[in-house]
Amino acid sequence: MKTDMTVEQLVSKVNDLSLIKRDYCVDANNLVVHSDCMGSKLCIGDSSYIMQENAKKQLASLCNIPYSYINRIEGRYPELVDINYNTALQDIRSTRLIRTIGQHARAVLSDKYRRFENEDVLKTLLPMLENYKGLSVVSSSLTDAKMYLKIVSAKEEAEVRVGDVIQFGALITNSEVGMGGIAITPFCLRLVCTNGMTLPKYNKSVRHIHLGKRFSTIEEYEASTVDENDLFSRVSISLLSALDPLYYMKVIEKMKLAAEIRVVDYQDSIDKVAKHFGLDEEERLRIIHHYLAEHDTTLYGLVNAVTRSAQDSLTYVRATELEKIGSDILYEGVKAANRGDESEVFGLLS
Template sequence: MRSGRSLTSLAQELERQLQSKKDLIVPSALVRHTTDERGRTGLVVEEDGGPVDYGVTPLARRQLADKLRIPYAYFERMREDQPALLDRNVNTWLQSEDDRRMLRTLDGQVRAVLSDRYRRLDNFDLAESVLPILQQLPEVHFESVELTETRMYLKCITPRLRYEMAPGDVVQAGVVISNSEVGQGTLSVQPLLYRLVCRNGLIAADRSLRKTHVGRALGGEDEAVTVYQDDTLRADDRAFFLKVRDVVQAAVSDATFRQAAQKLQKTLAIPLVGDPVKTVEVLAQRYTLNDTERAGVLRSLVANGELSGYGLVNAVTHYSQEVEDYDRATEFEMLGGRLIDLSAHEWKGLAEAA
């Protein structure tokens, strides 16, 4: 499992962000786009006290292009080669739009351009609500926590629940809670299998809690910019976070853990009878792995020497430890969970690849 930061570091950064972030509900006509000669983009928002300049993160830039239906490749070409043309395009479309958008800002940067119906489930409030719940789990250990530009992750293990895959090969139960404040996914609570022998983490494809970020439209019908303070956001979300307790307990229940562990154990009986190189090529094609990732999974499979479905699952989850990007590493842990849910026909295409 990819390592992250400490709980103390996470708490400090969440506290810092709480003081620095601000949400705006903005009529498009009150927003102006700027690009300097170096290709750095900004948004000028006409707030009550006058115009305020914000930088724009790469993610928010992509979301803005999508909102205005400008192909992102063309958006980037204009930004790099014709910044004045980009500003004319963006501002023309902004002024012609009769809608409102949520701009989520942090440290003076617009980090997300979202619908005014976007349901904010913020990381500080989530952590404040669920950390006490997680800390009540028997012998809980926070194996990996992280706060990336797009998501927060809490991955913890409870060693009391154990299952032996084979003699000396033990997995423990855990849970993963993740959330995005910037429109990059739902709030989710999912079971986790943690393999002791190699510190692999597998996130089971359980959809017991998938809270989407869609709600009623925010702000009024006037043409002003509405600023939402953090105390308003916390009050809005607290009622929902109270529901998370039961879902966390279900995710680390004996029944849920054994069901996932037994699915993983069944892959021991799936021999890879084809060419391992071709098997990984088929895997890469199915799940859109790039060449570096494909080579890394193959290297893990060969090094482990377990030419079975179980070996392939563990090659995928083990490779996550080599991936620098934490979000992408977590996707490999989730891919392991998808593999144990494959049908016999789907496994056949992998196991017999030649």
């Protein structure tokens, strides 16, 4: 399982960034974009901020301009970027929330956006871990778009095979820039090789969108606060659901079934997996490597090869995506086997 930083490093970074965040409540037709060969800046009054990719995508969407077009011309024709953005902005009659951090514009959001700051989520979550079934953070990361924490319980575990222990917990994510609200997704960790796997298809993620009462001034926006008791209650309920033995033993049963499903042609199966999930060639080769190294010719072995390959990913985000792909293969493969048509999914045969 890939990790970018310890939870202590995460807390320190989140707290440091909280000191340089600033938000603006602005009429869209008062926004101006100024671009050069180095990129685009969003101008708000006398201040200008270099736009991060997320802000560019949101501004392009607001202006009804394809982002692929903006991305293609930005470095070569900056003046054309400005004409497109600034002409469109003049016709937009709405208030937007502009979120900045340091010298960067990180988000262009609705005037109904409800904020959940990363520091508030950590303030709610971390004290909770000390009181909940031996929970601990085993992996974490912070990107421009999201904060990630993967937690497991040393007390909530079960065996697939003798000595093959799986611990259960949750993946918790939060975005301050409109890329999804607080989401809690069941998660498990295979101890023998520290492979992680998110389990969204087995139990619905609990998501709290960042949408609230419309505001017209930055003062109204900043006066809105998160109900800490409500947040604590919702997170608690979600964690307890993910750690319910009645739930996670169903996952263990599927893993045991997968351990009985034989892969007839591993190369063909992995090729089909790569095509179905859009894996690149390097990822496909890594999965083959880990599959052969595991000496497990079952669907369970294939799933573990995929989740093990996640540890080799260049980014934490891609590693997390591969952990979900491993879960999807497990879910769909066992489902096909139960229907008796496993040979039609990833080249498998029981």
